[in-house]
Amino acid sequence: MENSEKTITNLREAFVNIDYNRVNELLKKALEENIPPREIIEKAIRQGADEVGKKYEACEYFLPELVMSGDMMKEAIELLKPMMQADGISSSGKIVFGTVKGDLHDVGKNIVISMLSVAGFDITDAGVDISSEKFLSEVREKKPDILCMSSLLTHTMPELNLVIEELKKAGLRDKVKIMVGGRPVTEEYATQIGADSFGKDAYEAVEKAKQLMKKR
Ligand code: B12
Incomplete structure (x- = not known):
């Protein structure tokens, strides 16, 4: 497995395990490895949130885990937001x-x-x-x-x-x-x-x- 793929997988797992400190550590690592912020959000954070949702449905997780996952997502987005570049196609409205x-x-x-x-x-x-x-x-x-x-x-x-x-x-x-x-x-x-x-x-x-x- 390529380094970046491994980081994304580890980040997704840390997110699913609601491991706040490890999520922060791996977010920094992902940026150091130049993984595009959009990929981090989509493949690690959003897919991680989907798994948290499934665990909630299966009664393995309860509201505190949902709240924590929401907070972790917000923090991740705040961190990544400034690095998301315009994709060059100007189309405003x-x-x-x-x-x-x-x-x-x-x-x-x-x-x-x-x-x-x-x-x-x-x-x-x-x-x-x-x-x-x-x-x-x-x-x-x-x-x-x-x-x-x-x-x-x-x-x-x-x-x-x-x-x-x-x-x-x-x-x-x-x-x-x-x-x-x-x-x-x-x-x-x-x-x-x-x-x-x-x-x-x-x-x-x-x-x-x-x-x-x-x-x-
Ligand atoms: C975090 C979370 C919470 C947090 C929300 C924190 C916050 N500030 O948002 C808290 C703890 C508050 C919460 C509460 C509840 N939740 Co909740 N929650 C979640 C969870 C785990 C993640 C949601 C999320 O942020 N996903 C990540 C984001 C990036 O994905 P997204 O929201 O889907 O958005 C993407 C797309 O949908 C799309 N998109 C979204 N909006 C729009 C709009 C437009 C115009 C477009 C084009 C695209 C688009 O683009 C986004 C980015 O890619 C989901 C499970 C899940 N996987 O969705 C359950 C989930 C949504 N929650 C659920 C439930 C049941 C609840 C509660 C009723 C629980 C309870 N018993 O109290 C309450 C309801 C409170 C309320 N009145 O809203 C259920 C909903 C089931 C259903 N189909 O109705 C889910 C699916 C969990 C589950 N599997 O059972 N929750």
Whole structure:
């Protein structure tokens, strides 16, 4: 196994074991080995979070481990953010981004926001637990090109639909493109509720946002 692959594997394992000190040590090592920050996030941190989620589902882990994994992710992103370079393709636009009402998960949203901002987008982070009323007022006020919404919980997914319906009622739907995402959200669901786009991860989010800008 190549050195960098080994570091990524060790980092993912340390993350899954919620070994805070070792995670920090291996993050530094990964940077010393010049592993691209995006690869660290995707292959070690995000995949590690998936495994933590599975352990939680299997009742091997409980809320404290979920909280710790969330904190470790936030710290990793803070460390890696300044090193994420713009990928050279200039494609800017205005985005409002929030996690839907009832949902407090923000790690994925924050990663997508970081990647979109390094790709040149101007982003307003509306935060978490955002009601349809709040999303509508953000669209009215900020006039974004794209409204991005995240839902990590199955039972908050209908909020995505609600926001789209409320935008239609307010005559604002054709003023803004809508992109949705989050763990339980699928391309099919996005189409079904009439969103313009869906992204399964931060890479796809950037690509899809650029495509949406071409349609404006
Ligand atoms: C950390 C975590 C928490 C932390 C959140 C900390 C924080 N500040 O975000 C805490 C402890 C608070 C938490 C709480 C809960 N959680 Co939780 N949590 C997780 C965990 C382990 C990781 C989530 C995460 O950050 N993933 C890493 C990021 C990078 O991935 P991501 O969020 O999926 O985002 C990526 C993509 O989805 C996409 N994306 C995300 N948003 C968007 C938006 C757009 C527009 C686009 C294009 C793309 C996109 O790009 C991102 C980057 O690649 C997941 C398991 C998992 N693997 O997802 C469970 C999980 C999401 N939680 C779950 C549950 C059940 C809960 C609780 C209900 C637990 C409880 N009994 O209280 C509460 C709910 C609280 C609430 N009201 O929100 C379940 C959800 C099940 C379901 N389908 O509904 C999961 C799946 C765990 C499980 N397997 O059971 N959780």
